[in-house]
Amino acid sequence: MSWLLPRVVMAVLSVLLGTAIGIWLERWLKTPFIAEVFSAASAVASLMLVDSIRAHRLMQWLRGSQLDTAPRDSGWWGELAYRVERAVRDREKTIARERTQLDQFLSAIEASPNGVMMLDELDQIHWCNRVAADHFSLDPQRDLRQRVTNLVRSPAFVAFLQAGQFGKPLILNNVRGLGTLSVVVRRYGEGMTLVLSQDITERERADAMRRDFVANVSHEIRTPLTVLGGFIETMSSLPLTEAEQRRVLILMGQQTQRMQSLVSDLLTLAQLEGSPRPAPDRWVALDTLLLRLNSDALALSAGRHQIHIQMDTQIELAGVESELLSAAANLVTNAVRYTPDGGVVDVHWRLLSDGSGELSVNDTGPGISREHLPRLTERFYRVDGSRSRETGGTGLGLSIVKHVLQRHGGELHIESEPGKGSKFQLVFPAVRIRRLGETPLGVESAMSSPLEH
Structure with missing residues (x-):
């Protein structure tokens, strides 16, 4: 008053x-x-x-x-x-506070890995974040107040938006010329529409790889099972001579061994993918591994090849012995199997200028065309499927090699040309290499690798 x-x-x-x-x-x-x-x-x-x-x-x-x-x-x-x-x-003050809250909310949406687009009652773009703009090839500023169906010309998207039935997500392929989008639409407010988009390209690719993997495993197991079933039916229904029975049993043993190898390789892959990275302080003598490789290669070759394996490296590798042996054995076994009689298989070790080390497996086999090289480490990928099965391969060996190298911070390099043989190189980082009796270069950096997937 x-x-x-x-x-x-x-x-x-x-x-x-x-x-x-x-x-x-x-x-x-x-x-x-x-x-x-x-x-x-x-x-x-x-x-x-x-x-x-x-x-x-x-x-x-x-x-x-x-x-x-x-x-x-x-x-x-x-x-x-x-x-x-x-x-x-x-x-x-109230308006400024609400504007700050709105800006923070929009910033949070902007940071979302998913696309968010708001449409008014006329399906005009009221706001969208950068991810949605990238998903639908829009400009977040220039395309505001534009009708979205005039900018996104995908017939499936336009029909989905006009139908108004938004119970299930819409899957759009090649919206930007590549990739797959999952689009969810929801109504809110007075005539407003919220469009949420998610790039599911990797998920779709992973699902496809999983389906292909299951199909390949099923196919690989079905074939020897079919053969075994046929042999069992033959032995039970036909009067076979002793020589014929012995031949059938040998073939059945081969198919059984093939299934056992496949299951063993699958279990090895599962163990590699599900176990932690090998510790960098467990050292394995490389010469011991090479000695075992030499014995296995000579037994597999049975005198048909010239086997040269360097066994005096005086080197130790940090890692899991069974995994390192598996990776190297896969390469040596493949070299022996695919090299014709009289060919040469050479295995040697050398230190590189940056301190890393390379275990190289060379052969004089038929070689591999350039277009096949990037896919050689894919599961069940075969350059020549019929020949691979004849040699007893499961199609998982190089995939196992790749996973072992990644877990040990290394890389797998492949060089090959038709008619000139092949060269497979296992490259290990310097922190996982030492000479007998030497102190390692370090253990911390061995725990990380840019190749880990």
Whole structure:
């Protein structure tokens, strides 16, 4: 009520002013009635004049930007201006706070790995984040207020949006010329539409690889099972001679061994993918591994090849012995199997200039065409399927080699040309190599590798 006293004072002053004017007029005009009327009118007019000036100043401030302070008048108008200014400042703080919250919310959506697009009641783009713009080839600023169906011309997307049946996600292929999108649409607010998009290309590829893997495993196992079933039926239904029975049993043993090898390789892959990275402080003598490789290669070759394996490296490797042996044995076994009689299989070790080491397996086999090299480590990929099965391969050997090298921080390099043989190189990082009796270069860096997938 601080404005009441100034208001009363102003009213009293107005009355006094009016009275003074009335007394003056009465003396001048000698008419009491007219003097009284002018006295009252003068009091009211003076009060209205002061109020009008103050009201005009307040209205001018309200019509402006309200960045400066409101008029600081006394009395009722001063109180009113103060209240109005405080209400305006409170409103500005509320708007700023809500704008900050909105900006934070939009920033969170912008950071989302999924696309978010908001459409109004006319299906015009109200807002979208960068991911959605990338998914649908849009410009987040230029395409605002544009009808989305005029910009995204995919017939499946347009039909899905117009149908209004959003119970299931829409799968779009090649929206940007590549990849697969999963699109979810939801209605919200008053006629607004929320479009959520997710790039599921990798998931689709993984699903396809899993389906292919299951199909390949089923096919690889079905073939020897079919052969075994046929032999069993033959032995039970036909009177075979002793020589014929012996031949059938040998073939059945071969098919059984083939299935056992396949299951063993599958279990090895599963163990490699599901176990932790090998510790960098468990050292394996490379010469011991090479000695075992030499014995296995000689037994498999049975004198049909020239086998040269370096067995005096004085090197130790940090890792799991069984995994390292498996990787090297797969390469040596393949070299012996695919090299024609009289060919040469050479295995040697060398240190590289950067401190890393390379175990190289060379053969004089038929070689491999360039277009096959990038896919050699894929599961069940075969350059010549019929020949691979004849040699007893499961199609998983090089995949096992790749996984072992990745787990040990190394790389697998393949060089081959038709008619010039093949060269497979197991490259190990320097931190996993030491000479006998030496201190390793370090253990921490051996725990990480950019090749790990």
